[in-house]
Amino acid sequence: MYRLRVLDAAQFRALVTMDDVIPGVKEAYSLYSSGRAGLFPIITHEFDPGRTDMDIKSAYLDGAGIYGLKILGWNRDNPSLLGVPALAGLIVVMDIERQQPVGILEGTPVTFLRTGAAGAIGAQTLARPESENAVVVGSGAQGRAQMMGLSKVMPNLKRVGLFDESVSSAEKMAAEVTPQYPWIKITAYPLSALEDRVRDADIVVTCTPSKKGFIKRGWLRKGSHINAIGADMPGKQEIDPDMTASVKVFGDSRSQVALKGECQHAVSAGLIRPDDITEIGEVLNGTKPGRMSPDEITMFDATGMALQDLIAAKIALERAEAQNIGTVVEMEQ
Numbered sequence: 001m002y003r004l005r006v007l008d009a010a011q012f013r014a015l016v017t018m019d020d021v022i023p024g025v026k027e028a029y030s031l032y033s034s035g036r037a038g039l040f041p042i043i044t045h046e047f048d049p050g051r052t053d054m055d056i057k058s059a060y061l062d063g064a065g066i067y068g069l070k071i072l073g074w075n076r077d078n079p080s081l082l083g084v085p086a087l088a089g090l091i092v093v094m095d096i097e098r099q100q101p102v103g104i105l106e107g108t109p110v111t112f113l114r115t116g117a118a119g120a121i122g123a124q125t126l127a128r129p130e131s132e133n134a135v136v137v138g139s140g141a142q143g144r145a146q147m148m149g150l151s152k153v154m155p156n157l158k159r160v161g162l163f164d165e166s167v168s169s170a171e172k173m174a175a176e177v178t179p180q181y182p183w184i185k186i187t188a189y190p191l192s193a194l195e196d197r198v199r200d201a202d203i204v205v206t207c208t209p210s211k212k213g214f215i216k217r218g219w220l221r222k223g224s225h226i227n228a229i230g231a232d233m234p235g236k237q238e239i240d241p242d243m244t245a246s247v248k249v250f251g252d253s254r255s256q257v258a259l260k261g262e263c264q265h266a267v268s269a270g271l272i273r274p275d276d277i278t279e280i281g282e283v284l285n286g287t288k289p290g291r292m293s294p295d296e297i298t299m300f301d302a303t304g305m306a307l308q309d310l311i312a313a314k315i316a317l318e319r320a321e322a323q324n325i326g327t328v329v330e331m332e333q
């Protein structure tokens with residue numbers, strides 16, 4: 001007999017905050033780059049291409065004693081036909097030593113926090129600490145998560161410009177998040193103002209599903225930092241490859257960003273080699289340098305790893321056990 005805990009989205013949100021997940025994801029990056037955590041091959045399948053698909057991302061963290069997976073399904077028509085989100089999924093956590101399931105969690109709130117934490121760690125590790133002025137392109141779920149992450153680690157942040165291909169989405173997000181960050185002036189702009197705002201920004205975050213680069217070489221000013229979050233599969237692109245080739249590039253996983261992150265385009269064009277990409281875990285572990293000068297332009301290419309989900313899920317499950325939250329299922333085997 002063993003006990004399995006099931007946490008729904010509301011329970012996860014009540015147990016874990018961005019402040020908890022940032023150190024957890026840092027630990028996952030460190031373990032990964034020191035060989036004490038790893039990724040299994042990703043499984044994807046399109047049932048009806050462009051309408052229904054799924055992926056399974058899995059990983060192990062020897063250093064934290066767990067392994068597991070995140071399974072995500074997507075149905076383009078779910079919002080209009082069923083009134084539910086297009087994307088939904090589950091995280092399953094297993095114990096390495098006991099080889100038994102530990103928990104099952106709803107995937108969406110975990111993805112929100114662990115990806116916001118990735119952006120936060122990218123900025124905290126690589127951006128100039130005095131950064132005041134940020135641009136966020138993409139005013140969807142990740143726009144909100146990235147804003148939350150930045151607000152936690154960049155204490156001098158004073159202004160954020162929000163962009164979206166739908167300016168009304170950017171305006172809606174600005175109105176929604178302004179009360180959460182009263183010390184930051186948050187302004188929605190039309191895309192026509194993007195170049196001007198990027199030229200003035202200390203930090204630029206891209207978090208859209210775009211398949212065409214919209215941040216061009218020469219736009220970023222000296223000493224700025226860019227978090228490239230949106231490109232997480234082959235074909236997605238937010239940054240001009242010439243720009244990627246002209247800055248110092250960091251990634252969550254060297255092999256993954258070279259294949260499916262923003263770097264895929266500069267790598268396939270022969271402008272950079274995978275070896276030119278430093279893993280953020282290497283910087284956190286002190287085995288490779290991060291930013292070398294206040295004038296350098298840095299980029300963090302985050303493709304997302306199941307390690308991040310698993311470590312966030314582990315924190316939630318430990319707290320849930322201590323506070324007796326969630327549904328416990330007794331399993332026979």
Ligand SMILES: NC(=O)c1ccc[n+]([C@@H]2O[C@H](COP(=O)([O-])OP(=O)(O)OC[C@H]3O[C@@H](n4cnc5c(N)ncnc54)[C@H](O)[C@@H]3O)[C@@H](O)[C@H]2O)c1
Pocket residue numbers: 111115118137138139140141142143163164165166169207208209210211214229230231232236302303304305
């Ligand atoms: N790296 C990671 O770990 C990670 C994690 C989660 C999501 N993502 C990726 O981030 C992207 C955004 O995810 P989300 O959940 O916020 O999606 P979302 O649908 O909630 O929001 C995306 C927003 O981007 C806007 N947009 C689309 N194309 C644009 C363009 N060319 N220029 C400006 N705005 C544009 C849309 O109008 C929308 O408001 C997706 O590609 C997703 O796969 C990456």
